[in-house]
Amino acid sequence: MRYIARRFLSFILRIIKKLFLIYNNNISLKPIKIQHNHSMDIYELYCNEERINCYNEFKKYFKTSTFIKSSQIKKYAIKKSIKNNSDVKLLCLEFGVWKGDSINLLSKYTNKIYGFDSFEGLKDDWHGFSGIAEESFNLNKKLPKVNKNVELIPGWIEETLDKFLDENKFKIKFINIDVDTYKTSKYILERIKPLLVKDAIIIFDELYNYPGWDVGEYKALKEVFSENEYKFLAFSRDGLESVIQIIKS
DSSP states (O other): OHHHHHHHHHHHHHHHHHHHHHHHHHHHHSOOOOOOOHHHHHHHHHHHHHHHHHHHHHHHHHTTSEEEOHHHHHHHHHHHHHHHOOOTTSEEEEEOOTTSHHHHHHHTTSSOEEEEEOSBOOSSOOTTSSSOOTTTTBOTTOOOOOOTTEEEEESOHHHHHHHHHHHOOOOEEEEEEOOOSHHHHHHHHHHHGGGEEEEEEEEESSSSSSTTGGGTHHHHHHHHSOGGGEEEEEEESSSSOEEEEEOOO
């Protein structure tokens, strides 16, 4: 009787062992579903490194400038411009109008302001930054509603600026640059530099504090102006804007 019981128990154990091996093999042979989130991890690492590099580049200016909320920095810049140069004949220009929010705000503090935009979006990809490619911000050439003292100059800036400057012989006291990309920023700065009066104000909408800061508007500024030709007045504390004042014309 004991012999039969041992044989039966041995048989049961062999069955259990085989079932375990089959189950274990099936589990190990199942394809593993990989979550493809490594690109996001790389982008986050890149962003963190960019923040550190940006801080190290700009920290030397922080104690001789001020930090202003993004919602207030354009108001600060235009009022500073008027304080520095009260002559109403001097030009105020904005490059990158889009829906007109900033130019309408700026127009409240000046008698006339000109806005340049293709209203067809970006001409180039926004390098180093996430999700902003050519034709972003495209309004299909539809002009935004603007205040009466705003004059829009539609078309690609590279095709309209020279003509405007030829027809308007006045010097420039204020510029808002919000074109995002390096090529267009550099083109603008090269054209307007000879026309800037001393103490003119330039506000850059995307100069620092974002991934790709060193291949955009800041790169254009560094290539067109030397450091002894301008000084930083303000940085956005919660955005990407920076304000400079021309100290050598």
